[in-house]
Every structure is written in structure tokens, then in C-alpha cells.
Amino acid sequence: MTIKQKLENIKYNPLEIEPKWQKYWSENNTFSVEVDKSKPKYYILDMFPYPSGAGLHVGHPEGYTATDIVSRYKRMQGFNVLHPMGWDAFGLPAEQYALKTGTHPAVTTRKNISNFKRQIQSLGFSYDWNREVATCDPDYYHWTQWIFSKLYEKGLAYVDEIPVNWCPELGTVLANEEVIDGKSERGGFDVIRKPMRQWVLKITDYAESLLDGLDDLDWPDSVKEMQRNWIGKSQGAVVKFRVAKNENLADSSLDFEVFTTRPDTLFGATYCVLAPEHQLINKIAKDNQDVQNYVNAAINKSDRQRQEEAKLKTGIFTGAYAINPVNNKEIPIYVADYVLITYGSGAIMAVPAHDQRDWEFAKKYDIEITEVVSGGKIEEEAYTGNGKLVNSDFLNDLEVNTAKEKIISWLVENQLGTEKINYKLRDWLFSRQRYWGEPFPIVNTKDGQKLLDESELPVVLPEIEKYQPTTDGQPPLARATDWLEYTDKETGETYLRETNTMPQWAGSCWYYLRYIDPKNNKEAWDKEKENYWMPVDLYIGGVEHAVLHLLYSRFWHHVLHDLGLVSCREPFKKLVNQGMILGEDNQKMSKSRGNVINPDDIVYKQGADTLRLYEMFMGPLEQVKPWNTKSVGGVHRFLNRSWNLVIDDKGELKTIKDEDIKVKKALHRTIKKVTEELEQLKFNTAIAALMTFCNEANEHGGLSIDSAKTFTLLLSPFAPHLGEELWEKLGNKETLAYVAWPKWEDDLVKLDKITIAVQINGKLKNTIEADAEIEKDALLALAKADEKISSLIEGKQIIKEIVVPKRLVNIVCK
């Protein structure tokens, strides 16, 4: 052995000890778990990654380190911890790559998974790898298809010809949530509206349930609020309007419904507006070329265009009039694209005096504005506040809320309307015209669809040669000609299989359930195991999933709960969003800015423990924070000092017999601090406490072997490789993963001498040392006896004396 090699064994050498312990954990199955009813369970979940070709970025280890620390801590506290990892492996990039190169997405995905796994394992996370799942694996999507069957049987999945967000560049439709500012979320390509045959899931049936469930969740308020807004419940009424007869319009039976949250303002409705897609237009203005032109122009606009032109408030009079049911006044019917066909009934009653949008439109087209709620200046802007009703016949003098109640009962009595709740939430567009996704367990018959029997699952994704859509615009699966034809076993009839596939969200909707029983080939999960492990106790991931994954998952889980297939209503009890890590230039990390930090580089140079510790030390987990390479060196030095605190430069233990009592006391304060901070996921201050202890121990001559052991245990969730190595050097043969978490003794946490602040008139003048348990009077006397203080109060009149035990003395005088 050369001197250099020898030195490396002696000094803190993460590059050597980290692979050593990773191997140990893997060979000993240290972190594999089973149901054990003698122990309390704790389920800690990470949002599993999409294994992209770019590999891990520093954002991944942030959340993963946090959950790993909690997992290790909980294990040491005697919890049976389920902490799994897997792959969200269906997805667009692998398919895009296949389109370009012809490489099968499965090949690309497998390669990326193995790279991701290598990187994740190099960070020493304590996952139970026996539970690894990949959503693109037939053994997995078998059960995704099975859950779809359950939804279908329950009437929650249907086919509809609906206008969808079509992205020509990606060759697929997108869900509303996947469209940002009229562009695709992935790639930023243009999205247009186009009617197409699509699978849709009736998430709207669960709007109320999803809203209700939010209240008791331990989630960030911002996420709960985003979901509430997305569901967008509003209470109001539908009102039926008849269309007035005139010379062009003989049909007297025409009518339409509007939705309003302000039925109290019905007397102020001076016109109505139909969305350009509204079917009534063709009945009242079929031959009006101007109207038809307007409608066509509006329909052909992309969503982006419509958004950009939103302020313009364009519209056109149809020539027809509606009859306001409360006063039989004839009011003009307009078509305008500020009214959306997708919300309510696609038609509104416009009350320009009390709705800003209607106000702007009325001003532009010179329509009457009638005030019906007093209190505003309607010549200047719409008044949406409270007040007394005016110009409203039987509603006059009522407040808005009472007027609402009264008008609704009037509408009901006269069969002109009802109370109604509307949601912004739309049904979930569930099909994609792609190859790399779960096939539907569905065949198309002459008169609809037929669900395949459970025994025919999984419907395995067939091999195809090309991944493009067919020339006649069918999804790529239409190219799998052998697969496409399906012969019904009972009837002998031949049907065509569904060629759409499911969206990427399908697999991630329920992966946390599969982890519970990942190898079960009889059912999706065992009921008893589910009952033991669920719900997820702690779920950490990025805020970008606030309304997508987290709403879809909850939806499926609620359905599964209603079917009696899971034991709890809400899957994720506590949710934490880790904040994004920015580049050193305070900008979002991106290749084009050249500010990307690769975790591999840190692991190879300073070690995984350093990376883990640094990411936790940067600041609060939830906060957005910039990377700082210099600071990485700071935590690396701390790990070095920790090593040197226990190991001397010959590689031998340097623990001492007679440890300073100060060190022991500092240690117990540290146990308390670290434990309390871990409970609150305040990793940055927990690490600061460990640093403080390390500094104090160095100052006061070092550690006894018992203290060294305790310190090692405290450090181990954060820096597990260093922890295990020191633990071994301290004479232990087995992993520290299940050694009991240290407890502090209250007596040792107490300080005997305390520094007390002495203020005069609220300003700090001096500090004094006092016994921790000193009486109030004695403390005051001590403060007054202080040389500096006594000289300052001499000859002054003392008005008030405040003594706060263990904190301060404040003398008020003049």
C-alpha cells in the first residue's frame, strides 16, 4: 500500500466510503420492509420522476434528500417505514425521440431508467428497491387498465365528439391543464381548437367531493387554494329567456337558458349574449350574413388569439330580442366571444350596471345601463358591491342577499328558473393520439364501445414500425394491423380495438397504491396491505403538480373509495412542495443559460453526503433558493471536521475518557434541537445545530466514546455514509439504520448560568450573568447592582421595573 493510499484511508474519503455503504445496504436489503402490525407504519413518498435523457438535475435530490432524512429518522424512532421509488415511464419525449431516430421508446426508456437509477443510488437514498415500479411495464399498466375498467363500469368514462386542444406539432390533443397561454406545456407549440372523438372522464361528478376533501388535508394553503380555484364552484341560478317574435322570426317557441350568480340583478338585464358556438344562433340569425361572418371568425380564432383580443370586447347584434321574464321587456340578443360556450349554458344575461365586462360591452355598443343596486357610480364603472335594490319592482329596498333568495323562489314558483351550482372544472380529456401510453381495454363496435373482460388484461402495446400517425390521421396504433382486429370470443364478431392511448397522468394516478403490493399478479393490491400502509403520511414534490397530478390522483382515489377498493378517502395526508433551486445567477437553471449544476459532478468531487447536506442547508425546504458553489465547500468542511472530531490522523479513534461536562450538555441540547427541527422538516437549522455542536466539542477538548456515538446517530440521517463509517469505527458491527434515536435528558439541557439582558427604557445597556433558577427579585437586585446600570439610573425616578425570568430586566425611569 502506498503512502498516498494509506492517507486516503485515514482521512475523510467520501469517494471510498460511499460506494462501500451503498453496497452494504443493497446486499443486506437494509431498507426492505413488509407489513408488521407490531409497529406503527409511516409511508413517505416522493413524486416519482420521468426518466428523461438529460439525467438527474439538482432539483431531484432536494425533495428526495428531505424524504430520505425523514425516513431514516422515523426508522430510528421505531416506525415501519415504507419509502419506495419508481418511474413515470410513459411519456412524450421518448416517443418524440422514436419519431426522429426510429429507436423504440421502450429502449430509450430502459436506458434512461438505468441512468436515473444509478444517479439516485449514488446519493445513498434508503428506498426499498424491491418495490420499484415502472408505469410502462405491462405488469403495471395491466392494473391501470383495470382501474379504467372500474371507471367505465361506473359510467365515469365516455366517448364524445368535443372541441379539443389539438397540437399539430405534437400530433396529439392536450388537456386544458396542459395548455399554457395557448401553447403546449411541453415544447411550447401552438394549440388550436378542433372537434374530435375523445375519451373523457367524468371528473365533474366528483367536483363537490374533491372540494370537500381539501379542508382536512395538511397541505400548503396555496395548493389547496389552486385546486379550489380550478374546481371553481359558483352558486347562482339558471333563468329561462323566451325569444320574442318579430317579422323575421315566426317561431314563438324558442327559448334559452342563462346562468347567473346575480339573479338579484335580473331587472337590470338590458341585453343577452350568446357564445359564438351557441346553437340558437342558427335559429335566430341563420340568414344574417354579418352574424355568420362574426361567428366564423370567432370560431376559427385560436385560444391564444382570443385571449389576446379579450380586452376588445367585440360582438354583434343578432336582430332578435329576448323577453326579460321579470318585466317582459324586450332586450337585444348579441353574439360575442367574451361569452364562453364551455361554461354554464354558453349564454348570459348582461347586467352592465353591475358587471364590469357587460359595462364595457354596453358602453362600446351604446346599450342601456340600468342601475338596480344602489351605492355605486355606474356612469364610471360597474358596481359589484352590496347595497339596496332599486328599479326592481318587488325586490326594491332589499339587500343583495335577500333579493337573491326572493327572486329565486319567484323564478321557481313561476317555472322560469332554479337555483344552480356551476363549476369551472371540466371533464377530463383522457385520450391521446400517441403510441407510448397505455392502450384502452376497449373495442369499438357498430353502435359504441365494448369493455374487454378482466381476463383479457393486460392489453399489451403492440410493436409497430413507425410512430407517426397514419396518413388518414389515425393514431399510430392504427398501424398495428394484426393487433387492431379483435375477435369476440362469445359472438365471433370482429371489432377494431381502440387506437387512442391514455395520457401520462394515468400511470401516476395510482402508483402509490402499487408500491404497497408491487409484485401481485392476481390483483392491483392486497386489501389488507392497503389497509395497513395507506394513507401516504408525507408526500414531497414540486409545486408544478398542484392541480394536475394531485387533482387527478385524488379523483381516482375517491372513486376507488366509493367502490370499496381503498380504505381512506384522501390518499395524501401531508404534502410539502420543495422550492426550486436556481442557478448561481439567480435564474432558472437551463441549458441555454449555461447555469446547470449536475449532481454527478458534486458526488464525484465532494461526495453524496456533501450534496445532500448542502441542499438541506441552503435554506427552508419550501423556499426558492439559488445555488452557491462556494457554500458547498462549507458543508464539506463541516463533514471533514466531524470526521476529525472522532478519528485522528493515524485513522484511529481519538475519543477521550474524561469529557468536559460542557460537551455533554451541549450534546443534549443538540439532541433536543435536532429532534425538534426534524419534526418540523427544518433541516437547515437542524444542520446548523450539528455544526454548532461540532465547534463546541472541538473547543472543549473532544468527545467521549458515548458522545461520539450519539453525535454519529444524530448526523446519520443527513450524511448516512459518513454516519455508517463512523459507527463502524466506533466498534459496531451492524448498520445504524435501526438503532434507537437518541433521547435528551432535561437536566442536561438546562443551563446553570444564563446571560440576562438589562435594558433602561427599553434600550439594551448591558448584559449580566445570573443563575438560571434565580428569583425575580434577586435578578432585579443583581441588575441594579451592576456598575454600569447603577450609574445610569442614579438620581433618576424609577417608574416601572419589568423582570422576565431567563430573559431580561427592563427599568423604566425618567
Place this chain on the structure above:
RNA sequence: GCGGGUGUGGUGAAAUUGGUAGACACGCUAGACUUAGGAUCUAGUGCUUCACGGCUUGGGGGUUCGAGUCCCUCCACCCGCACCA
């Protein structure tokens, strides 16, 4: 426009929830030591002043013996939604 959040040294941040503002780090300054390594050690470091002292948590006001923390008000920035009637 609506909703959520954040403003503390040169930088990342901390503050027992109304009680010594700036813990712990980074950076910087000076020094020590070295077979030069992302070394290590020692001292200093909010601003201001020669000093005694004074000032300081985005600005202004208030409550209190005492406010980063509570109340009012204004300002700046970040995130989400956005013609949802």
C-alpha cells in the same frame, strides 16, 4: 383584476412566536502553518463614529415598559388563475 406568498448584513439565512436582531454558513480582512489541498488553524467582520455613543429587519404611522414578530397604511418583487357571468 382575483387568489397565494415574500421583503432582515456584501450573500444564503436564523430568531425560543412580543423579550439581547443577525445563530449557522458563504464571502471578505489580517495573521499562522504547510510535501499546494477544492487544505487547515487563529482573530475580526450589520451600518456609522477617533471615541462616548447613535442608527438598523421595504417606507410611514399605531399599540406596548419592550415590535422583525401584533394592528393600520403605502411600496416593491415572486408564483398561480384569468372574459368562468
